[in-house]
Amino acid sequence: MYLKKLEVDKFKSFSKHLTVPLFPGFTAITGPNGSGKSNLCDAILFVLGPKSPKTVRAGRLTDLIYNGGRSKQAASQCKVSLVFDNEDRTIPIESGEVTLTRVIRKVKKENDPDGYYSYFYINDRSASLNDFTNLLSNSGMNGYNIIQQGTITRLVDMVPSERRKLIDDLA
Amino acid sequence: MYLKKLEVDKFKSFSKHLTVPLFPGFTAITGPNGSGKSNLCDAILFVLGPKSPKTVRAGRLTDLIYNGGRSKQAASQCKVSLVFDNEDRTIPIESGEVTLTRVIRKVKKENDPDGYYSYFYINDRSASLNDFTNLLSNSGMNGYNIIQQGTITRLVDMVPSERRKLIDDLA
Amino acid sequence: KKEKFFEVFDSLNERYKETYAALSGGEAELLLENPSEPFEGGLTIKARPKGKKAMRLPALSGGEKSLASLALVFAIQKFLPSPFYVLDEADMFLDNLNAGAVASMIKENSGHAQWITISLHEAMLKAADHIYGVTMQEADSSKIVGGVNLGG
Amino acid sequence: KKEKFFEVFDSLNERYKETYAALSGGEAELLLENPSEPFEGGLTIKARPKGKKAMRLPALSGGEKSLASLALVFAIQKFLPSPFYVLDEADMFLDNLNAGAVASMIKENSGHAQWITISLHEAMLKAADHIYGVTMQEADSSKIVGGVNLGG
Numbered sequence: 001m002y003l004k005k006l007e008v009d010k011f012k013s014f015s016k017h018l019t020v021p022l023f024p025g026f027t028a029i030t031g032p033n034g035s036g037k038s039n040l041c042d043a044i045l046f047v048l049g050p051k052s053p054k055t056v057r058a059g060r061l062t063d064l065i066y067n068g069g070r071s072k073q074a075a076s077q078c079k080v081s082l083v084f085d086n087e088d089r090t091i092p093i094e095s096g097e098v099t100l101t102r103v104i105r106k107v108k109k110e111n112d113p114d115g116y117y118s119y120f121y122i123n124d125r126s127a128s129l130n131d132f133t134n135l136l137s138n139s140g141m142n143g144y145n146i147i148q149q150g151t152i153t154r155l156v157d158m159v160p161s162e163r164r165k166l167i168d169d170l171a
Numbered sequence: 172m173y174l175k176k177l178e179v180d181k182f183k184s185f186s187k188h189l190t191v192p193l194f195p196g197f198t199a200i201t202g203p204n205g206s207g208k209s210n211l212c213d214a215i216l217f218v219l220g221p222k223s224p225k226t227v228r229a230g231r232l233t234d235l236i237y238n239g240g241r242s243k244q245a246a247s248q249c250k251v252s253l254v255f256d257n258e259d260r261t262i263p264i265e266s267g268e269v270t271l272t273r274v275i276r277k278v279k280k281e282n283d284p285d286g287y288y289s290y291f292y293i294n295d296r297s298a299s300l301n302d303f304t305n306l307l308s309n310s311g312m313n314g315y316n317i318i319q320q321g322t323i324t325r326l327v328d329m330v331p332s333e334r335r336k337l338i339d340d341l342a
Numbered sequence: 343k344k345e346k347f348f349e350v351f352d353s354l355n356e357r358y359k360e361t362y363a364a365l366s367g368g369e370a371e372l373l374l375e376n377p378s379e380p381f382e383g384g385l386t387i388k389a390r391p392k393g394k395k396a397m398r399l400p401a402l403s404g405g406e407k408s409l410a411s412l413a414l415v416f417a418i419q420k421f422l423p424s425p426f427y428v429l430d431e432a433d434m435f436l437d438n439l440n441a442g443a444v445a446s447m448i449k450e451n452s453g454h455a456q457w458i459t460i461s462l463h464e465a466m467l468k469a470a471d472h473i474y475g476v477t478m479q480e481a482d483s484s485k486i487v488g489g490v491n492l493g494g
Numbered sequence: 495k496k497e498k499f500f501e502v503f504d505s506l507n508e509r510y511k512e513t514y515a516a517l518s519g520g521e522a523e524l525l526l527e528n529p530s531e532p533f534e535g536g537l538t539i540k541a542r543p544k545g546k547k548a549m550r551l552p553a554l555s556g557g558e559k560s561l562a563s564l565a566l567v568f569a570i571q572k573f574l575p576s577p578f579y580v581l582d583e584a585d586m587f588l589d590n591l592n593a594g595a596v597a598s599m600i601k602e603n604s605g606h607a608q609w610i611t612i613s614l615h616e617a618m619l620k621a622a623d624h625i626y627g628v629t630m631q632e633a634d635s636s637k638i639v640g641g642v643n644l645g646g
C-alpha cells in the first residue's frame with residue numbers, strides 16, 4: 001500500500017484543482033517560505049487526521065477553504081482526495097485503489113456565520129469520519145507517521161514527564 | 172566601542188587557551204553541529220550576562236569548566252576575558268582598552284562537592300559582578316543585544332500575554 | 343499496567359539505541375528518572391555524540407539535541423510501522439553532514455515504505471528519488487512543479 | 495504606568511513597521527488585544543507577507559512567522575541601541591531569499607555597530623566581512639580557524 005495521488009481543490013493556498021502523482025520510495029518537496037509546502041502536509045492530515053482543526057493549523061475548519069488572498073475570489077468549499085494503491089489489500093476493500101475524499105462546504109446559518117457541512121467519501125460513495133477511522137485502523141496510519149513542522153523542536157523542549165507520556169500512549 | 176578580542180581558557184569545550192581577534196563590522200561564525208559555536212556565545216554571556224547558570228546552558232557554574240571529554244584531563248578552573256575597544260570612552264574608564272575577566276575555580280569544600288569561587292577582574296584588577304554591572308550600565312549592553320539559539324522559536328510560540336510582557340519590561 | 347509499560351519501553355529503547363548509532367556514530371539510550379516506579383518520574387535521553395563524553399539532553403548542542411529527538415521519532419516509527427511517512431522540515435537544525443545521514447537512513451527505509459519529506463536542505467533533495475517544488479509565483483495561489491524523476 | 499507603556503508601544507511599533515517592510519517587502523504591525531486596557535490583554539502581530547493577504551501570526555508559515563519575530567528583535571534593538579550584537583542561528587527557519595534579506599540588513603547596520611552572527615546559511619556567510627570556523631577535529635576540544643578577511 002502507498003499513497004498514489006494527492007488531489008487538492010481550493011484547500012488553503014491551492015486556488016485551483018491540482019493533482020500530485022506520488023511514487024513509492026523517497027520523494028522530497030521543497031520551495032520558498034510561505035509557498036504552501038506545509039499546506040500539502042495539512043491536506044493529508046485533513047483527510048486522515050484527528051478531528052480538531054488545530055491539527056491543520058486552522059482556527060475553524062472554514063479557514064481551510066481558499067480565502068482568495070488579496071486579489072481573487074474566496075471559495076465556498078474545499079476538497080481533498082487521497083488515492084491509495086491497495087493491490088496488497090491492506091485496506092479491507094475489494095479494489096486495487098482506494099480514494100478517500102473529504103469536503104468542507106460553507107453554509108450560512110442565521111446564528112452561525114461560520115457554519116459548514118463536512119462530507120466524507122470512500123471511492124466516491126458517501127461515508128462518515130468513523131468509516132474512515134475503521135477502514136484505516138489496521139493500515140498503520142497511527143498518527144506517528146506524519147511529523148508536522150515544529151514537532152522536533154517541541155520534542156527537544158519537552159520536560160521529562162511529558163516525554164514519558166509518549167511511552168504511556170504507546171503502551 | 173566594540174568587542175576587540177575574546178579570550179577563552181578551559182571554558183566548556185575549549186580545552187586550550189584561545190584568543191579570537193574580532194573586528195568592527197560584520198563577522199560570521201560557522202561550523203558543524205556540536206563544534207562549539209554556541210559555547211562562544213555562552214562565553215560572552217558568562218562575562219556580561221545575568222547571574223543565573225541557566226543563561227549559559229549549565230546546571231551549575233562548575234559545568235562551565237572544561238570536563239576533559241572522553242580522553243583528556245578535566246580542568247579545575249575556567250577563564251574568559253572580553254577586551255573592548257574604548258577609544259570613545261563609552262565605558263567610564265580612562266583607557267583606550269577595557270578588559271573584563273571572569274574566572275570560576277572549583278574548590279572542594281566538605282559539605283559541597285561542587286563548591287567554587289568566582290572572580291571578576293577589570294583590566295586585571297580584582298573587582299565584583301556589581302562593578303561589571305555598574306561599569307556597563309550606560310554602554311547599551313542591555314541583554315537585548317545577545318540573541319541565543321532558540322530565542323526566535325520561543326518568540327514565535329509565545330502566547331500574546333507573554334509577548335506583551337516584552338513591552339512591559341521595556342517601559 | 344507497569345508490565346505493559348516496560349514491555350514497550352524495553353523494545354523502544356532497543357530500537358532507539360540502534361537508530362541513534364546508525365544516524366550519528368555515537369551511542370544513546372532512553373533513561374527513566376525512576377526505574378522502579380516509572381509513572382512517578384519522567385523520561386530523558388542520555389546521548390554520547392561520536393567521540394564525545396556522554397551527556398544528558400540539555401547539555402548537548404542545538405543540532406545534537408534535534409538529532410537525538412529525531413532518532414526517537416524514527417524508533418517509534420520502527421516500533422509501529424506504517425506504509426507511508428511524511429516529515430515536514432524535521433532536518434531543520436542539522437548541518438550538512440547530519441542532514442546527509444538522515445537522508446541516507448530515509449533512503450534505506452524507502453525500500454519498504456513510502457517517504458515524503460519537506461526540506462530546504464540540499465543533502466535531502468539530492469538523496470530523493472523524486473522532487474517536487476512548491477511555488478507561489480502567481481500571487482495568492484500555490485502551484486506545484488516537477489515530479490522530476492531523478493531515477494536516484 | 496499606562497502612559498509610559500503607550501510611549502514605548504508606539505515607538506516600537508513604528509520601528510517594527512519599518513523593519514518588517516525592509517526585510518520582507520510586505521507590511522506588519524504590532525496589535526494590542528485590548529487597546530484601551532493594555533495590561534488586560536496580550537500583544538500579537540498582524541503581518542501581510544509581500545503580495546499576500548494580511549493574517550495573524552498563527553496563520554503564517556514557519557518561515558514567515560520566524561521572519562516576523564526576527565523583525566521584532568531588530569525593532570527592539572533599534573529602540574535600545576547597543577555597540578555590539580550577537581545572533582545565534584536566528585536565520586534557522588529562513589529560505590535563501592529571506593536569509594539573504596536578513597544578511598543585507600545586518601550588513602547595512604554593521605556600519606555603526608558590530609554584528610557577530612552564528613549561522614549555517616550560505617547567504618549569511620557570503621555577506622560577512624570576516625568569517626570564523628569552529629571545529630572539533632581533535633576529539634573533545636573546540637578550535638577556531640579563520641579570521642579570514644573577505645574584505646567584503
Ligand SMILES: Nc1ncnc2c1ncn2[C@@H]1O[C@H](COP(=O)(O)OP(=O)(O)OP(=O)(O)O)[C@@H](O)[C@H]1O
Pocket residue numbers: 182183184185202203204205206207208209210211234235236237238239240320391394395397401402403404405406628
Ligand atoms: N564543560 C564542558 N567541557 C567539555 N565540553 C563541553 C562542556 N560543556 C559543553 N561541552 C560540549 O560542547 C558541545 C556543544 O557545543 P555547542 O552547543 O557550542 O555546539 P554548536 O556548535 O552551537 O552546535 P549546533 O550547530 O548544533 O548548535 C557539546 O557537545 C558538549 O559536549
Ligand SMILES: Nc1ncnc2c1ncn2[C@@H]1O[C@H](COP(=O)(O)OP(=O)(O)OP(=O)(O)O)[C@@H](O)[C@H]1O
Pocket residue numbers: 011012013014031032033034035036037038039040063064065066067068069149476543546547549553554555556557558
Ligand atoms: N485558507 C487559505 N486561503 C489562502 N491562503 C492560505 C489559507 N490558509 C493559509 N494560507 C496561506 O498559506 C501560506 C502558508 O503556507 P505554508 O505554511 O504551507 O508554507 P511553507 O511552504 O510550509 O513555508 P515554510 O518554509 O516557511 O514553512 C500562508 O502564507 C498563508 O497565507
Ligand SMILES: [Mg+2]
Pocket residue numbers: 037038149555556557
Ligand atoms: Mg512549512
Ligand SMILES: [Mg+2]
Pocket residue numbers: 208209210320403404405
Ligand atoms: Mg549552537
